[in-house]
Amino acid sequence: MAASAxxxxxxxxxxxxxxxxxxxxxxxxxxxxxxRVSLRHRSHRQCPRFIVLSMDAKxxxxxxxxxxxxxxxxxxxxxxxxxxxxxxxxxxxxxxxLCDALVVRSGTKVTREIFESSGGRLKVVGRAGVGIDNVDLxxxxxxxxxxxxxxxxxTVAAAEHGIALLTAMARNVAQADASVxxxxxxxxKYVGVSLVGKTLAVMGFGKVGSEVARRAKGLGMHVIAxxxxxxxxxxxxxxxxxxxxxxxxxxxDFISLHMPLTPATKKVLNDETFAKxxxxxxxxxxxxxxxxxxxxxxxxxxxGIVAQAALDVFTEEPPPKDSKLIQxxxxxxxxxxxxxxxxxxxxxxxxxxxxxxxxxxxxxSATAVNAPMVPAExxxxxxxxVVLAEKLxxxxxxxxxxxxxxxxxxxxxxxxxxxxxxxxxxLRAMITKGMIEPISSVFINLVNxxxxxxxxxxxxxxxxxxxxxxxxxxxxxxxxxIANVESKFASAISDSGExxxxxxxxxxxxxxxxxxxxxxxxxLEGSIILCSQVDQPGMIGKVGSVLGEENVNVxxxxxxxxxxxxxxxxxxxxxxxxxxxSLKRIGEIPAIQEFVYLGL
Ligand SMILES: NC(=O)C1=CN([C@@H]2O[C@H](COP(=O)(O)OP(=O)(O)OC[C@H]3O[C@@H](n4cnc5c(N)ncnc54)[C@H](O)[C@@H]3O)[C@@H](O)[C@H]2O)C=CC1
Ligand SMILES: O=C(O)C(=O)COP(=O)(O)O
Numbered sequence: 001m002a003a004s005a006x007x008x009x010x011x012x013x014x015x016x017x018x019x020x021x022x023x024x025x026x027x028x029x030x031x032x033x034x035x036r037v038s039l040r041h042r043s044h045r046q047c048p049r050f051i052v053l054s055m056d057a058k059x060x061x062x063x064x065x066x067x068x069x070x071x072x073x074x075x076x077x078x079x080x081x082x083x084x085x086x087x088x089x090x091x092x093x094x095x096x097x098l099c100d101a102l103v104v105r106s107g108t109k110v111t112r113e114i115f116e117s118s119g120g121r122l123k124v125v126g127r128a129g130v131g132i133d134n135v136d137l138x139x140x141x142x143x144x145x146x147x148x149x150x151x152x153x154x155t156v157a158a159a160e161h162g163i164a165l166l167t168a169m170a171r172n173v174a175q176a177d178a179s180v181x182x183x184x185x186x187x188x189k190y191v192g193v194s195l196v197g198k199t200l201a202v203m204g205f206g207k208v209g210s211e212v213a214r215r216a217k218g219l220g221m222h223v224i225a226x227x228x229x230x231x232x233x234x235x236x237x238x239x240x241x242x243x244x245x246x247x248x249x250x251x252x253d254f255i256s257l258h259m260p261l262t263p264a265t266k267k268v269l270n271d272e273t274f275a276k277x278x279x280x281x282x283x284x285x286x287x288x289x290x291x292x293x294x295x296x297x298x299x300x301x302x303x304g305i306v307a308q309a310a311l312d313v314f315t316e317e318p319p320p321k322d323s324k325l326i327q328x329x330x331x332x333x334x335x336x337x338x339x340x341x342x343x344x345x346x347x348x349x350x351x352x353x354x355x356x357x358x359x360x361x362x363x364x365s366a367t368a369v370n371a372p373m374v375p376a377e378x379x380x381x382x383x384x385x386v387v388l389a390e391k392l393x394x395x396x397x398x399x400x401x402x403x404x405x406x407x408x409x410x411x412x413x414x415x416x417x418x419x420x421x422x423x424x425x426x427l428r429a430m431i432t433k434g435m436i437e438p439i440s441s442v443f444i445n446l447v448n449x450x451x452x453x454x455x456x457x458x459x460x461x462x463x464x465x466x467x468x469x470x471x472x473x474x475x476x477x478x479x480x481x482i483a484n485v486e487s488k489f490a491s492a493i494s495d496s497g498e499x500x501x502x503x504x505x506x507x508x509x510x511x512x513x514x515x516x517x518x519x520x521x522x523x524l525e526g527s528i529i530l531c532s533q534v535d536q537p538g539m540i541g542k543v544g545s546v547l548g549e550e551n552v553n554v555x556x557x558x559x560x561x562x563x564x565x566x567x568x569x570x571x572x573x574x575x576x577x578x579x580x581x582s583l584k585r586i587g588e589i590p591a592i593q594e595f596v597y598l599g600l
Contacts, residue, residue: 060079062096069346071352075356100122127148130150131288142451146359163212165332169284170195175332198253200216201226224241224242269292270292282308282310286313301330312338314326387510389431389478393432400482401485401486406435407457409431410498411463414465414479415467415474432450432453435458483497494516529571531592532569533592547586552576552577554575556572
């Protein structure tokens with residue numbers, strides 16, 4: 001970075017506070033060339049909260065499917081809870097505009113219409129379970145709605161149900177039971193097959209798949225797994241060999257499905273792939289019905305390629321009563337019971353309630369599925385830098401002259417940390433938030449920051465500068481540059497022609513340390529007035545007395561100058577917003593060449 005300013009003076013003063021509104025402080029056209037919407041005062045701005053940022057009343061949580069008592073209790077401690085089960089899609093759309101959070105299981109489709117109907121109020125969708133294929137994640141993200149799930153509490157239940165189906169299928173338990181209950185005693189008809197020594201292919205070696213594998217090994221099965229993303233050492237540790245998809249199909253006596261339903265896994269078992277299986281293979285599905293082409297499975301069952309199938313999940317739930325698949329004599333079916341144990345339901349209820357409450361409080365969730373997951377310790381370390389990032393974004397965009405369209409922003413992080421030891425997604429999101437929120441009505445959070453930037457044609461590029469020294473602090477400085485724009489404060493244009501602001505965190509407090517090519521030092525706790533002038537005695541006093549006359553508290557003053565008595569920039573931190581009259585008087589001080597008031 002060029003450092004053409006040679007000295008910095010600091011001064012702080014204390015006058016009493018006056019409270020003024022933030023409304024209408026910015027010009028009527030935004031830096032993105034769109035009409036500006038008035039800037040509402042947002043009390044959250046001083047602290048790094050990421051999701052729901054201004055809620056005066058108790059939030060309302062709609063619980064749309066049965067949730068364990070312990071989770072409900074947690075929710076009720078923090079929010080008004082409306083438990084309304086079996087709502088039609090229309091009823092849900094109507095109710096949702098009154099809700100800040102929605103909690104569902106797999107039975108509710110959380111569609112784009114729901115996000116649109118919420119009118120921006122819905123901030124969190126909590127999925128009390130793992131699979132989030134029933135939530136339109138793209139729509140959630142576009143609407144800035146965080147989606148959290150409960151990824152761990154039902155793992156064992158789902159694995160146990162998989163094993164229950166595997167063993168029940170192999171020994172015809174369900175069919176035999178129905179037969180006995182109908183008065184028959186068919187000992188020869190229900191001869192089963194043994195599991196010991198047979199090959200089980202676990203498709204999807206994640207949490208549930210691994211637990212199934214462990215248990216199947218205990219049953220004496222030879223277990224292989226296919227998962228393009230699973231680490232080989234995890235498989236090795238359980239004594240499972242990772243194989244290709246085709247190899248799994250070709251060698252398995254039993255196949256157990258445990259991958260999520262995604263565009264890539266949709267109908268992954270189909271006519272073509274059934275044809276690659278060993279004749280007489282047996283299939284268990286506790287993942288999602290959609291990973292199997294159900295019509296193709298009926299054909300494969302009829303042809304004897306698949307000897308039996310045990311299914312907990314279906315493309316359509318509940319499946320049609322006359323479904324050929326359900327009615328097939330070689331199919332064992334359960335009504336999506338994988339997660340339905342008392343223990344798992346209490347667990348997921350607590351897991352999702354904690355995530356929803358945390359999100360409503362504005363905290364980042366460790367179980368967020370559409371926002372970067374930042375571990376708590378990293379988050380706490382990054383907190384002051386998050387505030388700095390948002391404020392630099394807010395400052396930089398206010399320096400753009402009205403009418404200039406901001407298209408390209410470059411963010412540079414100076415850090416002594418190794419490149420893979422600094423996660424900048426949160427910082428980038430907060431810069432975006434700082435840049436877009438003051439000039440639009442869009443509410444920006446970590447969830448929709450990248451989407452909103454893209455939608456507005458705002459390109460944010462990032463660069464890391466590796467600094468020498470001990471990496472005690474994650475970031476030494478953050479620099480925000482806006483290229484190809486004019487500035488309403490010409491001194492903010494750096495030698496290389498962009499608007500430039502640089503900031504650092506000092507003693508936990510964000511500071512503005514450079515404007516254009518001028519080094520300043522002003523804490524970013526209130527708002528800022530930037531003045532440029534030829535360095536001369538008395539300037540601080542003149543500006544200070546204008547502000548003092550109307551009781552505006554100056555928190556920090558700093559002058560960065562090329563050299564004594566040469567061009568200088570004075571940065572003044574103020575706790576209150578000066579009146580238009582005072583700002584006019586500052587502008588009229590003869591030595592002041594230009595000035596700008598920047599709300600934070
Ligand atoms: N029936 C039920 O009640 C329940 C069903 N589930 C279903 O089980 C699924 C898995 O749950 P978890 O193990 O907790 O999730 P997980 O995320 O821990 O594991 C999923 C695994 O699938 C792998 N995978 C992704 N794409 C794949 C592909 N194309 N081929 C093979 N593997 C692929 C991933 O790498 C990951 O290791 C969930 O997505 C959900 O749909 C989960 C719990 C209960
Ligand atoms: O957790 C999952 O993915 C499940 O499929 C469980 O679904 P459920 O919450 O029982 O409707």
